[in-house]
Amino acid sequence: MAADRTPIHLTLLLGRRIPVPAPREVTEALLSAQVTVTAGQRSGFQLSFDLAKKGLIHNVLLPAGFFDPKVRVVLMATVRGTPTVLMDGVCIRQEVGISNQPGQSTLTVTGEDLTVLMDLEEREGVPFPAMPPSARVAAIIAQYASYGIVPVVVPELFPQAAMPTQRIDFQKGTDLGYLNELAKANGYVFYLDPGPAPGVSKGYWGPEVRLGVPQHALTVNSDGSSTVDQLTFSFDGAAREQPVAMVQIPFTRISAPVPVPQVSVLRPPLAARPAPALKKKVIAHTAKKDTPMALAETLAKAAESADAVTGSGQLDVVRYGHVLRPRELVGVRGAGITYDGLYYVKSVTHNLQRGSYTQNFTLAREGLIALQPRVIP
Numbered sequence: 001m002a003a004d005r006t007p008i009h010l011t012l013l014l015g016r017r018i019p020v021p022a023p024r025e026v027t028e029a030l031l032s033a034q035v036t037v038t039a040g041q042r043s044g045f046q047l048s049f050d051l052a053k054k055g056l057i058h059n060v061l062l063p064a065g066f067f068d069p070k071v072r073v074v075l076m077a078t079v080r081g082t083p084t085v086l087m088d089g090v091c092i093r094q095e096v097g098i099s100n101q102p103g104q105s106t107l108t109v110t111g112e113d114l115t116v117l118m119d120l121e122e123r124e125g126v127p128f129p130a131m132p133p134s135a136r137v138a139a140i141i142a143q144y145a146s147y148g149i150v151p152v153v154v155p156e157l158f159p160q161a162a163m164p165t166q167r168i169d170f171q172k173g174t175d176l177g178y179l180n181e182l183a184k185a186n187g188y189v190f191y192l193d194p195g196p197a198p199g200v201s202k203g204y205w206g207p208e209v210r211l212g213v214p215q216h217a218l219t220v221n222s223d224g225s226s227t228v229d230q231l232t233f234s235f236d237g238a239a240r241e242q243p244v245a246m247v248q249i250p251f252t253r254i255s256a257p258v259p260v261p262q263v264s265v266l267r268p269p270l271a272a273r274p275a276p277a278l279k280k281k282v283i284a285h286t287a288k289k290d291t292p293m294a295l296a297e298t299l300a301k302a303a304e305s306a307d308a309v310t311g312s313g314q315l316d317v318v319r320y321g322h323v324l325r326p327r328e329l330v331g332v333r334g335a336g337i338t339y340d341g342l343y344y345v346k347s348v349t350h351n352l353q354r355g356s357y358t359q360n361f362t363l364a365r366e367g368l369i370a371l372q373p374r375v376i377p
Helices: 024-029 056-061 114-119 133-142 175-185 291-304
Strands: 008-015 030-038 044-050 072-079 082-097 106-113 149-153 189-194 201-206 215-219 228-235 241-244 246-248 255-257 271-274 279-282 309-316 329-333 341-353 356-365 367-370
Touching: 008 024, 008 030, 024 030, 024 044, 024 056, 030 082, 044 072, 044 082, 082 114, 082 189, 106 114, 114 175, 114 189, 133 149, 133 175, 133 201, 175 189, 175 201, 175 291, 215 228, 241 291, 341 367
Parallel strands: 149 201, 215 329, 241 279
Antiparallel strands: 008 072, 030 044, 030 341, 044 106, 072 082, 082 106, 189 201, 228 309, 246 255, 271 367, 309 356, 329 341, 341 356
16 A cells, blocks of 8 residues: 555555565455554554455455464554554454445454464473573464564573572463563563564564664654644652662571562663652562562562553654654654653544554653653753
8 A cells, every 4th residue: 555645655465474575455455554652561553445346355255364373464664765664463353344335344353472482382390500581482482483573681680690599481372471470570671663664573572672763853842843732641659669679598497587679770860850659569479589579579569560650642754754653752842841852652543544544652760850851952
């Protein structure tokens, strides 16, 4: 589907395992596409096609299983000559709406990113002797190399490899469930980041990426320079919690509190005035855990509630001139001293129709007031 009168093109690829460009009849029948990407959650997509009575989709492709579950789908948007892979996933569900009115029958295909393949089979009891969490994660992700998934794994902050004579760790549940469990226990995240080329994805396991060069700034309330019509911010003073954990001193029945690490170890600060932690929360079942595991869990809990400030809005990609990418930094200007500055892009929903490409987004950071006097670029 090419967006008329705009420098935007959407490329659709389909295939059982290796996606290839979709037939021309399929791309011409594509009415709309929506892709949602959220940090900490599985990404999803929905495609809507014109289901003409005498068309190729209705009479050949649909009965032949062209849109059956597990068919791979890759969506790539090209804005002003720069391609961005929006989704690499598989079909999960299809819905057909037949109408007596010409041109009103539609086929809607819904799917999720490739992590759904990691969530299909229970693998109870797989042993990982003397392997720290990061080594287990790399071994699991490597099993999906045939789908173009490349592991990008950041070692955990607190080494947790135990001698086999002391303890052997076993997998519980599906690969995806276990990857997420290990990430959550260390204050990390796991997700698949499609691209940069179609058919390739990074399997990232590590802390949220809150470093690096920020994306082009979102400008609001700046007349002709504005790239966003409206931004809404929220500051929740009760969001941040102070975790409390106790561990038992070996060979005694004495418990001692675990020092709470600074969240900035995982998340470099984005605001000059972070929200205070008004609540204390006791973490359960830490007494008999190793100190490194208890430290990691305490840090993870502190990081979970750190983002007290959130923002949301919508932008027109043609006006913005770029595709806003999730799970990266972006600057905000024009919102005033309190809310200007850098934010982490928590989620993005791409809405594409012929002649239109908009993005709904949410932002997050730990407090108020920008760290830097200017927002660039």
